[in-house]
Each structure stands twice: as C-alpha cells, then as structure tokens.
Amino acid sequence: MDRREFVRLLGMAAAAGLPISRASETQAATDGFYTLPRFGNVHLLHFTDCHAQLLPIHFREPSVNIGIGSAAGKLPHLVGEHLLKAAGIRPGTRDAHAFTYLNFEQAARRFGKVGGFAHLATLVKRMKASRPGALLLDGGDTWQGSGTALWTQGQDMIDACKLLGVDVMTMHWEFTYGAKRVQDVIAKDFKGRVDVVAQNVATTDFGDPVFPPYVIKEMNGVPVAIIGQAFPYTPIANPRYFVSEWTFGIQDARMQQMVDEARGKGAKVVVVLSHNGMDVDLKMASRVRGIDAILGGHTHDGVPKAVPVRNAGGTTLVTNAGSNGKFLGVLDFDVKDGRIRDFRYRLLPVFSNLLPADRAMAEFIASVRKPYLKQLDEPLAVTEGLLYRRGNFNGSFDQLICDAMMEARGAQIAFSPGFRWGTTLLPGDTIRMEHVLDQTAITYPYATLSDMSGEMIKAVLEDVAGNLFDPDPYFQQGGDMVRVGGLTYTLRPNQQQGSRIHDMRLGGQLIDATKTYKVAGWAPVSEAARDAGGPPIWDLVAGWLRDKKRVSPRVLNQPRIEGLGPNPGLAA
Template sequence: MDKERRSFVLFHSNDIHSHLEQAAKIATVIDLEREKRPSDAMLILDIGDHMDRMRVETEGSTGAVNVHILNHIGYEAIVLGNNEGLTYTPEQMEQVYTDQATFRIIGSNIREMASGEIPAWMVPYEILHKGDLRIGLIGVTAAFTEFYELLGWHVLQPYDVIAELTAELRQQVDVLIVMSHLGIKHDRAIAERIPGIDLILGGHTHHLFEEAEKIGDTYICAAGKFGSHLGRIELEFDSDSRRYDVTRAVAVSLEEVPPDPGILSIIDQYGAIARQNLSKVVARLDHRLTISEEKESPLANLLAAALKTWTGAEIGLTNTGQLLAALEAGDISLEMLHRICPSPINPCVLNLTGAQLLQSLEESLLPEFQQRAIRGFGFRGRVLGTIAVDGLEIYYDVDQPPYERIQEVIVTGTGGRLQKDEVYQVATLDMFTFGVGYMALKEGIDRRYYLPEFIRDLLAWALSQESLLSTCPTEHWHLLE
C-alpha cells in the first residue's frame, strides 16, 4: 500500500542584522506552526548576517545574544555571512558557536589557512533526516578573499564547491538546498549553471522574493532584510516515489505579527550583560570633543589623525558622518565609543594620486555629497558628511564654482603643495574602496586592509595619545575671505 503523501514546511531567514525584535516575531510564527505539526515536518534555516555589531546586545555579548535567540527559536542550521565572518575573529566565533550553539554551522567554502581544513565547529555540508525525507544542505558565503585571509581563513570559490557537493549529494537526498550568502546575481547564475539543485535560499544583497523565482528546476527564494519577512516553503513528499512538489514558496510579511515574549526577555537579559561588559573605561577626557557632519571638528580630526599615525601613512582621511555624537568630558567607556561609532568598518591604507585626492576633497564641499545617505558597506551612520583630514592643509573659496573651490593644498609632511600627478599614501576607511562615498577613493591602488581592528578601536587608542588629543582641535580647512 502506498504511503500517504505528507506535508513539510521550511522556514528561512536572512540578513537579520541584529534586528532582534523582528527575530522575536519570527519566533511567534514558528511557535504557531509547531502547534500544528510535528518536528519532523518542519525545518528552520538562517542564511547569514544574523549578527550585526551595531546592536549593543550583539557587541557586548560577542554575538551570544544572537546564538541564544537562534537556539530558542529552533534553527537547525545556519551559514555564516560576512557580518559574522569578517567582524569577528575565528577564535571569537569558535568560542560562541562551540560553547552555545545547538544548530549546525555549514561552511562549505570555508577553510583554515593554517591547516587547509574546515574548522571543527563547522561542517562542510549536512544531511538531515526528517522522518523518511532526506534533506541535503550546502552553505556558502561570499568570497571576500583578501579580507578573510587577514583573519586566517581561506574562502573557496563557491561555484566550484557547489558543483562538487551537488554531484556528491544529489543521489543521497530527496531535496537538495543551497544556503547562499552570495547575492541575487550569483544565485541566478548558480541555478542556470549547476543542475540538480532544488532550492536556493539567498541573502547578502537583501533581495526579497515575495514569491519564489524559478529557473529551470530550481526555486530561488529570499526574505529581504532586517526580518521584515520570513521565507516559507511548503512541500508535499511521497516516500514511495521519493518525489516532492513545492506547493507554495513565499516570503511572508511580519509587520502585523506580535513579538514573542521569551525572545524579548532574552534581549533584555543580554542588554544588561552588554552594558556591564562595555562599561570598561578606556580613557578620560579633560574637555569635550565635538563633532559636526557639515565641517571638520576635533573628534573627526582625532579619527583622521589616528588613522594616519596608527598606520604610518602620510595622510589620514575620514568622513565626518562616521561619528554620531560628541564625546563629553570625563570617563570614556567602550559603550560610549560603540554608541558614537557603531560601524563595523576597518582601516585601510592605499595609494592615491594628488588629482584623486583633490577630487574627493572638492566633492566633500558639495551638499549632495555631504547629505548623501549610505546604506550597507559597513556604514551605520546617517549621511556621508564632509571630510576630515590629518597631514593636509586645505585653502578653499566657497564663492568659486563646484570642483574649483580648493585653491591650494599643502602636504604637511613635506611642506610642499599637493601635486596632481604625484602619489600619496593615505590611511582611510575600507568602505571607500567599495565604490561608495567619494568616487575617486575607490581608484586607490596597493591597498592594505587592517583586520580585526575597527575604526572605533583606533579611536580608543587615540584617546590615550596626548599628542593627538592636543592637536585635534587645530583646523585643517581654511576658508579664504
């Protein structure tokens, strides 16, 4: 006698970015579903970037709050996004996942550089048995090779890994799923190029498919960003024929869903833990350090000087929009620095021509750049702001046309004028190399990135350097009358 076809539901989330109250809404949906079906008839997966160090509970618990929430909801597997893999050291991730996670971390394209092996707290793939339904999971993350290598990781090119594992697993499973923190362009390309994949659950580029897209025999699904939606895929499975049908594949809005009180309690508990962990005093200020988005200020100048001095570059350059509030006189704690500089952005050094520098400085005088809202690329501020520098003296005339306002730039180290065809070593922020903000900065060459340090770590260091504190009120932009 043929066994009755049975239903199965798969939930998937991506790019929560520590919007933990939205995770509480996900918990509500999952709990309601559990009342209707047994555990072997459902599965919950996360496709990366659940953690975001902008959130104080995440920062102050080294991601433990996120792991606790994933455990509580009942996730069975996750893949790392760049917000996990590049903002925490391997040692930090190993500790939080090994000590606390009840789910699998799938790292199909991640290897340790030293050993060439996958770390012990990850698995290269997973086969889950849900009753008689066999589900294969492949999990890949974006290959930011240069950055990962600075942290001791080797990230394999995901297409090759997916093709190899698909060939290996296809005959062993009924449903083969790729958990892809690669982005929509890559998800579509994988569906087109690699046969044998049933579902691609996507993330990274924050794309939303309210209804799944189908390419060939592969369904592509994604739930947007910040927990605004939750992916839901319903299957009907026949164990005699080993065949399944996707009856529904959607992303459901959570706007009207109430948050789960248990998750809200976890958030509150870790809020207290985070505040305690971040209460450490790193410096004491004798006077207030102000900040402005529209012009240079002592606090922005201090960050520019920290970039220049800490890296040993000729010039330090930052956008003023990185810093969200002034630092008041008195004790400065880690929590204060996190509050004013929450962006998980790393320092970098690159070579720029004088012409490229000049273009960027000119752009920083224009309102359309100063008020430009930036989304992603590590930036967690409001707008770009203007430029603060160390190592340059800039003389400008606002009555001149755009891109002709800067009349002279002096390079402090040499005392000479900035030359358009000369090359200068500039310490700045990694986000500029991604083509966001001031356009010419992305053209810099011989880039050197610094990980795991964030720019707030450099700011903490600079607050203990009396030479930098004493000179940061000095203006470097000089308005010509």
C-alpha cells in the same frame, strides 16, 4: 491572571515593541495576515542578515538598486512601483510598505515597526505548529550589527538563536569576531543544537574543510540536504587577519560535487543556504545541477517571490529574505515518489504590532540588554529628517557619518563603507547611542585621516565601482558604493573598469590628480591601520551629535548617473 501578572505582561509587550492601546485591533488584523495554510510535506523557514536587531525597528528599503547587463530590469533590481508591479502587490498596503521605500515616513507611522526577535519567535512558532518537522535556517550576518552584540562578542544573538530554534546556519560577519570565536561557539554553544555548514571554506595549508559542507535531515519521511555557502569574499570585504588560516570562494565545482554526494546519500530535496548575494545565487543556479532551491542572503534584498532559474538539470528556485529580522521566508515542497511535484513560497513581513511578543524571548531580550541600557539609551541629538542606510549610494545616515567625520577631523573629503545594515529613524526621533552603534558596531571601527592624491581618490572610487557594477556577478565582491562626503563625481555604471568615474570635484573645482587632499574614513581592513589605533567611529559621531543637539535633514551627496537611461532599479 491577577493584576500584577497582567501589568508585567503589558510591560514585556511594550518593551518588545507592541503598542498596547492597539492590541485588540491588531489581533484581529493578524488573524488574516499570517494565515498560511500548510502545503506539502517539506517545510523550510528562512531568515537572514538580521544584523543583531533584537528589538522592533524601522527599516527603509532602497530607492536605488541598479542592475547591470543581464540583471537590469529583473529581480532583485527593481524598486518602488516597479517592484510592486512585478510582485502583484497593491500600493498603500502593509506589503507595499514592507517591500519598498514608497511613502516611507507616512507608512512607517501607520503600520509601525518591523522585526524584533520576540515577534519573529511568535511567527516561527506558528509556522512550525502548522508544518510538522519544519526546519529554521539562518543565512548569517546574525551576530553583528548592534552594541550589545559587539560588547558580548555575539553572545546575545547566539543565545537568542538557540531560543528561536535555529536548526542550520551559514556565516559571514560572524567571521569578524575571529576564527577561534566562531569555532568555540560551534563546539560549545551550538553542539548538538545548531548545524553550521559551509562547503566553500577550507584551510590554507592542506585545503581541509573547516565546516561540514552539508547536513541531511529527514522530514516527514523525506531526506532533505542543506548545503552551506558562506560569504565567498570574506577575506576581501573584511580584514583577512580575522580568518588568516582559511580560504573562501564561490567554488562552483565543489558545490556540484556536494550536490551529487548528497543525492547519492539519498537526499530527495537539496537546498543551498547561501550568503552569496542574490546575483551570485542566480548565476550559480544556472551553472550547478540538482539544487532545488537557494535560500539566499547578503544583499539584503526582500524579494517577494521565488525566481526560477533553468539549468542543465532542471530548475532551481532562488530566493532572498531581506534583512534586520523584518521577514521570514516560508518554502513548502510537495514531495511524492522521491521527487518534488509542486512548491509554495511566501516571504512574510514581521510586523511587531500584528504579532504578540513571545514571552520567553521578550524576557531574554530584556535580561540581556539590562546591563547596557545606560549606554544604549544616552540621548545624543534630535533628527529633523529621515535617517536611513540602504541603496547603492549615500543614505542619509551615511551622509551624517561623512559630515561628522569631515567636521570633527578637519577633512576635505570623507569616505564611509558601503554597508547595507543599520536601522532607520523618523523625523523628530531622538538619536540615541544605540542608533549610532546600529550603524557602526564592528570589530575594526578605527577612524582614519589620510593624505590622498587626486589620482588615488579616483582609483579608490573606480575600484569600488568595478566591484559593484561588474556585469559578471562573480566579480562583485562586497557591499554598495563607498559613501562620499565633500567630493562630487559622475558615475557611468555601464562603462569598463577604470572608466566609470568622471568629473570629480571639490567645492566646484575639478580634482587635480597630482594634488594631495585630506580624507577621513573608517573601517580599514589592513593590519597597519588596525595597529595605528585610530579612535572608534562611534565615539567621533556621538561627540559630533552631542555638540549639535539637533540635526537638520541631510543633503545627500549622490553621484550623477549617466548612460543608464530609464532603469527600474533607480527611482525617478
């Protein structure tokens, strides 16, 4: 290798997030960290909810993930030390940093960034090399979450996934590019390469399947069925006009039919590639017979071990592989005489300073980002505090968005959607335009300003709280609690619908049900709001940041929680 080639490779590695000065040190560490001996003869690799993050990032896991009813105190509703204890992970380790929020800033500076498709590609290739015939499954929310994904209608991620070697995929946020865009990609980009499966999406007129419900692939002599489960509440959580001619839903009965049909066609292993969310997957696993494993997504839960669920037909393993490209799930089955004898499951964190950047993927990432670097790299302000989004209530980046909306629009109150995606910045980092887009890049970004009565404000909060804290997961239809600026309130998660929100105040004064308040928001799902054409939220936030230059640590406007008692999903 000559000097020019050496310098070029160093530049690629640096662009993809590999700290060059620590290359020899990290190479020694990775030899043990990613050693995963082959087991069995059926091998499934799984990532989900990467939200278009091509480069390594920081991503803080939640300190609030409340389980209600039978879900309280169980995975995935464990945070911090409770999660470490349940998973048998030692505090202070790389795994502890990957799976929890504990000592986040210190651990992030020590262990470096996570994810990045160039590093994920290296890990995928290693796992496939040791596991002949292994399939790579993409759980969806892949084409959305960055500026480049928005500006290319997901094309950067579509091409990256082909290069990564994705075999089977299901969807959620992909639908927000519109039905035609999804169908065009399947017909042109994915044809003969990636199978998109979803048993629960049909046409509104005659109920015809929109996608193949499953695919059967033979691996080392074993027929393996992958059944798709797209996000069942897409037309509720996102604008219906994007998919107006399609219906969704959980569709337990049809899932059972598809499992039985796949078994009837000879499948010896049946796996569901799901975007239900983990609580829904756990309930589905208890109701549908014959599923060997559910590889889940949507709720961004990085769950270190598979959860076994008993049902009338036996046991189903339920997993969830986190988000933002920071994990790769590896599920191995040992299949003999037509039945599963044993399994192994690991959820591997993707540490960018332990995995060298894959050359082809690094070159692709550099090329696809190059036309947009000027916009992405614009410095807006410096943050003095940690900025993150994750958890049932306000994260500090959510709070920043709410604060920006109230100040820029002269609003008394701000509502921001309970989205789970969005990268994390450490104190002292420069907030660039790319980071704002990581929090806001959607196809319905309109900022709104509305007059709302106190009665309506309570109704909105009650509706979202009912969605999040209904004890029946089949009625949990979207993200986390709406993020709030200005307004304070008390939340009683265990109460019935309509009785969870109390003591709403503005500036210390009780909200008057008959009084009108000026409320700022963004990401409306109605066609009327779309047609009104408010400014995109990223312009509003970016302008606010440019004026500030430096942003002090955000004071989180968290609700007061009552009636839970000690809860391992709620950090003390």
